[in-house]
Structure formats: C-alpha cells, structure tokens
Amino acid sequence: MxxxxxxxxxxxxxxxxxxxxxxxxxxxxxxxxxxxxxxxxxxxxxxxxxxxxxxxxxxxxxxxxxAALPVRKATLDIPVIRAEVEARGEVYGLRLLLCELAQPPVPVLARLGQDVGEMLHIETLHLASGRGFVLEDRWLNPAILPTPLPDFAAISANEWLVAHISYASGDISFSAEAANDAAAAALGVAQGSAVFVTERCTWAPDAPITWVRLIHAPGYRLSTVL
Amino acid sequence: MxxxxxxxxxxxxxxxxxxxxxxxxxxxxxxxxxxxxxxxxxxxxxxxxxxxxxxxxxxxxxxxxxAALPVRKATLDIPVIRAEVEARGEVYGLRLLLCELAQPPVPVLARLGQDVGEMLHIETLHLASGRGFVLEDRWLNPAILPTPLPDFAAISANEWLVAHISYASGDISFSAEAANDAAAAALGVAQGSAVFVTERCTWAPDAPITWVRLIHAPGYRLSTVL
DNA sequence: ATTGCTATTATGTCTGCACATATTCCAAAG
DNA sequence: CTTTGGAATATGTGCAGACATAATAGCAAT
The missing domain is CATH 1.10.10.10 (Winged helix-like DNA-binding domain superfamily/Winged helix DNA-binding domain)
Known part of the structure; x- marks a missing residue:
C-alpha cells in the first residue's frame, strides 16, 4: 500500500x-x-x-x-472549433458572414456589464466537410485588436482569440433553443429545430474581451466522463 | 515571490x-x-x-x-435535482409516473453495453414550485436494489442513488432535442419545444447501475465559470 | 540506412520535517 | 448567562533530498 x-x-x-x-x-x-x-x-x-x-x-x-449530498464535478474540454471538427475526421471550413463595427444590442451589453461603445460584430459559419457545423455570433472589443485587423475570413475569430488573447477568465453556459430563421438558414436545417447553444463571455482584467454565441447544428453532443 | x-x-x-x-x-x-x-x-x-x-x-x-491550441477545461457541478431546485429558492416536488420491471429497449442496452435482463423502469417528474422542471427517464439494474424496494414516490431515484450507490464512474452527455409528445405533456410545454437533455450512464466495477435521461424544461441553462 | 541499446534528462512521486492558518472548544472574565 | 480570549488541533503549504519512470537523443552494430 x-x-x-x-x-x-x-x-x-x-x-x-x-x-x-x-x-x-x-x-x-x-x-x-x-x-x-x-x-x-x-x-x-x-x-x-x-x-x-x-x-x-x-x-x-x-x-x-x-460529502453528504455529493455534487459530482465533471470536467469539460472546450476545444477550438477547428480542432473539434478535425477530431471527427472531417474537413474544416469557414465562411465569414459579417464583420462590421456596430453598437451591441442591450442583451449583449448586459452580459458584458460595461459599455465600451461600438464593437466588432462578427458572424462566422464553421463547416465540417462542407456542411454547417456551428454558427458563431460574436461581439469583440476592438480595443484589444491590432491594426490592421486580422483576416477573420482566413482564421476564425474563435481561433485568433485563443492564439492571441489566451487564458482570460470568463463564464460559459449551455442551453437548448429553437433555431431562428437566420440560424436555420445558415446551418441548413428546418426553422425551429432544437439546437444546442453555447454562450461565452470573456474578460480581461480591466475590460471585456468578447461575447460569443455558438449555435451548433442539430445532433451535437457535449460529452465527458464522470 | x-x-x-x-x-x-x-x-x-x-x-x-x-x-x-x-x-x-x-x-x-x-x-x-x-x-x-x-x-x-x-x-x-x-x-x-x-x-x-x-x-x-x-x-x-x-x-x-x-499549449499551442489550448483546450479550455471547465468544471461543471452536477447537483442532485432537489438541491438544484431549492438553490433557486423554489419548492421541490416529485411525481412518480411509472415504476415497473421491463426489458430495456435496444438503445439503452447499447449504451449500457451489457444485458442484465429485465430492469426497473422509472419515470419521475421533478417539480419546481409546482411547475414541471425535469422529466427523468431511468432504467435501473434491480440487482443493486434492496428488498423491499425504496419508495421512489417519496425520494427520487436520482437522490436515492447518490445516497446509496455513491461515487460510481460513468459518462454524461448533453444535447438539445425537440420535446416529444410525452415529454411535452409532462412538462406542460408545446410539443416540439427545444429542450435540454442530459444523458448519464453509470457503472459499478462489474455491472451497470443505471442509465438515465433528464429532459429539462425550456429555459434551462447549465453554466460554469472558466 | 535502419535498428537497437544506453545514457541522459525532465517530470512524477515519496519521505520527513517544519511552520502557517483556520476553526473549534473550553475556560475565564464580565 | 453571555462574551471574550486563548489553547488545541486538523489541514494547507513549504523545504530539501531521494528515487522512479518515461522518453529522447546519440551511438553502435547490423
């Protein structure tokens, strides 16, 4: 022993x-x-x-x-989307749908807790072997970005961030929602389909970095071992 | 330093x-x-x-x-449902819908990986302040249960298990699905609503313990900090 | 050129000791 | 009876040294 x-x-x-x-x-x-x-x-x-x-x-x-009422703790791995697609043996692809400066809507401001003026609004469709895999809707604090802007059509904002603004803190939540028109169209599924949604909010010590919503194609599963 | x-x-x-x-x-x-x-x-x-x-x-x-492509690891707390309801400041309730021995369907057998004959099939509706909160669909290996059976109308199978078969290993997965007729009726929501589903499979060292599917009422969020 | 052995090296873990810190418990003082 | 102030105690963390283990890199033999 x-x-x-x-x-x-x-x-x-x-x-x-x-x-x-x-x-x-x-x-x-x-x-x-x-x-x-x-x-x-x-x-x-x-x-x-x-x-x-x-x-x-x-x-x-x-x-x-x-522990009297044990709270099981499970550890989730949250990889970069490209890695997730490639781990399934599929070909990763990326389509930049939108990239513009705009005033974020109130719900986003509420989650960020602070108004930093106009933010970069980016919509990206991540593809697995050509099919829609994840629709990414992101608001990014432009203060943290370099000039000129990274080419988000070549490298997803998701991946650029982990490579350049690594290891910030934040929170994450998962939920199920009905796909709205835009999401359903982008992912190529019926409008109103049940989709798995990941919402993440990331902070630098002083200012918000990004708020992002990932809408996963139907059939997506998040798993882990206990 | x-x-x-x-x-x-x-x-x-x-x-x-x-x-x-x-x-x-x-x-x-x-x-x-x-x-x-x-x-x-x-x-x-x-x-x-x-x-x-x-x-x-x-x-x-x-x-x-x-780490070159950092995989963020988030830790989820998975509490007993009653604790989850009470943590929201709501009153916990429980309705036993079904409790019978039956042959589990093939998908359940596949997940368990082993056929132990008839299993105890339990359906429980967990209530938060009287409203449907989670619909629990569980298959339980009767070999691990005492005789007489615990009163699953008084204590949920969920809670009985953590208190008596604690700390087994298993896996867990989360997904989004459209509520079927039965689930929609039990939770009191429109049929086809997007619901958050937790699926868990638990094993003793030698035999399967239980397979369970938790269908959460719409609006449910699973959150954690990074 | 390829294969196989060996030395090297960085991390993993253990020991035995010490001090820090938080919290309970009890006793003395008011 | 209540409050306050130690003293005791269990865990948290630290140090220095040692051996274990895994994986690389280089050398040698085929």
Whole structure:
C-alpha cells in the first residue's frame, strides 16, 4: 500500500462500502498516514484529489468529511472549433458572414456589464466537410485588436482569440433553443429545430474581451466522463 | 515571490505577455525553482495546476510546453435535482409516473453495453414550485436494489442513488432535442419545444447501475465559470 | 540506412520535517 | 448567562533530498 493513487482508491472503497458513511468525519491525515504507512503528504495528496472531485469536504481544524449530498464535478474540454471538427475526421471550413463595427444590442451589453461603445460584430459559419457545423455570433472589443485587423475570413475569430488573447477568465453556459430563421438558414436545417447553444463571455482584467454565441447544428453532443 | 499560487500567477503572466509564446518549451522545474528561490516541489505544484487547467502540456523528459491550441477545461457541478431546485429558492416536488420491471429497449442496452435482463423502469417528474422542471427517464439494474424496494414516490431515484450507490464512474452527455409528445405533456410545454437533455450512464466495477435521461424544461441553462 | 541499446534528462512521486492558518472548544472574565 | 480570549488541533503549504519512470537523443552494430 503505497502511492497516493492507492490511498485514494482505498479511501474511495471505504466510502463505497459505507465503512465511512455519507456525512461522517473520517480520521485525520496523520492517523491515516500511520495506518497506511506513508507520509502525511501522500495522504494529503489523495484526500485533496477526492475533495476536488466533490467526494470529500475538507475544512481546517474541522477535519475531513464524506460529502453528504455529493455534487459530482465533471470536467469539460472546450476545444477550438477547428480542432473539434478535425477530431471527427472531417474537413474544416469557414465562411465569414459579417464583420462590421456596430453598437451591441442591450442583451449583449448586459452580459458584458460595461459599455465600451461600438464593437466588432462578427458572424462566422464553421463547416465540417462542407456542411454547417456551428454558427458563431460574436461581439469583440476592438480595443484589444491590432491594426490592421486580422483576416477573420482566413482564421476564425474563435481561433485568433485563443492564439492571441489566451487564458482570460470568463463564464460559459449551455442551453437548448429553437433555431431562428437566420440560424436555420445558415446551418441548413428546418426553422425551429432544437439546437444546442453555447454562450461565452470573456474578460480581461480591466475590460471585456468578447461575447460569443455558438449555435451548433442539430445532433451535437457535449460529452465527458464522470 | 513565494507560494505556489504566486508562481502560478507569474507563469501565467509570462504566457499572457508572450514572454513564453504558445507552443514553446519553458525552462525545466529545477531552473524555475532556482530563479524564483523556491523548492522544486513548489514549482511542480504550480505547473501541475496549470497543466490540469489545460494551459500547459507536460511530458516526462520532453519538458513542459505552453499549449499551442489550448483546450479550455471547465468544471461543471452536477447537483442532485432537489438541491438544484431549492438553490433557486423554489419548492421541490416529485411525481412518480411509472415504476415497473421491463426489458430495456435496444438503445439503452447499447449504451449500457451489457444485458442484465429485465430492469426497473422509472419515470419521475421533478417539480419546481409546482411547475414541471425535469422529466427523468431511468432504467435501473434491480440487482443493486434492496428488498423491499425504496419508495421512489417519496425520494427520487436520482437522490436515492447518490445516497446509496455513491461515487460510481460513468459518462454524461448533453444535447438539445425537440420535446416529444410525452415529454411535452409532462412538462406542460408545446410539443416540439427545444429542450435540454442530459444523458448519464453509470457503472459499478462489474455491472451497470443505471442509465438515465433528464429532459429539462425550456429555459434551462447549465453554466460554469472558466 | 535502419535498428537497437544506453545514457541522459525532465517530470512524477515519496519521505520527513517544519511552520502557517483556520476553526473549534473550553475556560475565564464580565 | 453571555462574551471574550486563548489553547488545541486538523489541514494547507513549504523545504530539501531521494528515487522512479518515461522518453529522447546519440551511438553502435547490423
């Protein structure tokens, strides 16, 4: 019995077997370290991992307890659209539908929380083997862009951003909606079809970077393992 | 400059500032440890964290490089439905629509990958302040259930499972679909409405536990911060 | 030119110790 | 009885050193 993964497995087994029922306090790290014959740091590594997964709840001094109403935490991978298409073995394509400066509509302003005046409005249709895959509707803060503007007909705004404004913070949400006329036409599906929508809002430390809505073609699935 | 979070911040700053461009190899842990005046373990902690977030890619001997096409990793919290309803400040309710032993249909068998004979088919409508919130369609391996059966009209199968079969592994996927007749009627929405669907498949080490499809009422959003 | 072995090297993990920090609990003071 | 102020304690984080492991790169033999 050595290695933090072995410890993690053993702890999980005890939880599953109800040796440590839901909601109960488990022995402190020092005790477990002695029992398993490893250093406390090793136990700590294992328990921290389980806490990150939502299986355990830890508080200083209070000790470690088995989560009573476990909140499963799943990790989603959010790749660049081109990578996603190519991972399916399809040919990626891109069509720039719109690229102009304009005043963003109120809902977009509300999500960004700040008015920076006119923003660059970009609409891009991403293609997988020629068929519509994702319709991207983006509002971009022009202050963060270089002059001259990148050629968004050659590289999607999506990809340009991850390559140049990387690792900003933001939020993301997923929902189901009925495709409106424009989206249905662009994706080549019936108007009113159920489509999977990803909405993302990205911030630099001081100013908004971008708000984007990705409308995925019907049949799209977002998956992960638990 | 001490503490692994400070190191993480500094490394992120260098990536953002292009001091370490995308795709390049960064100095080995030992060098960074010396530069920052901390132990290698501290640098390791910081870099590992960034690797988990998808900002860095690490390989033994090959070294650590800044991810070229960063795959953002977002963590989703998947709570028990009752907790989700109550977190919105609404009153949780539950209606058991169906509970019977039956042979699961082929698509369900395919997802489970194994035929264990008849399974318990449970349909539950979860209510938020009296309105339909989620329609749960579940197939449950009866071998894992106690006798007599739990009262699924009082506690939802969803909740009974997390409390009794906790921490199994599985996969989960999200999609958008048009509500069929039954779902539309149960949720009280127009037939064909776009609904958000969560599909989960859970396994014990040896046998399947459950397959479940959650059809969320229109307007449902799944969100997280990046 | 190709294949196969080996040395090198960067990360992964462990140990044992130490101190920091948060939080509970109990006791003393008001 | 309530409040306040330690003291105790469990986790968080740090350090230095060591060995394990994986993968590359270079050299040698075919």
């Amino acid at each position: 050595a290695g933090w993964e072995a410890i993690r497995t053993e702890v999980l087994a005890r939880i599953r077997s109800r040796a440590w029922p839901l909601g109960t306090l488990i022995p402190p790290e020092a005790a477990l370290a002695q029992e398993f014959g490893v250093a406390r740091a090793t136990v700590n590594r294992a328990l921290s991992e389980l806490a990150r997964a939502g299986v355990l709840e830890r508080k200083r001094k209070a000790g470690t307890r088995v | 001490a503490g692994w979070e400070a190191i993480r911040t500094e490394v992120l700053a260098r990536i953002r500032s292009r001091a370490w461009p995308l795709g390049t190899l960064i100095p080995p842990e030992a060098a960074l440890a010396q530069e920052f005046g901390v132990a290698r373990a501290t640098v390791n902690r910081a870099l590992s964290e960034l690797a988990r977030a998808g900002v860095l890619e690490r390989k033994r001997k090959a070294g650590t490089r800044v």
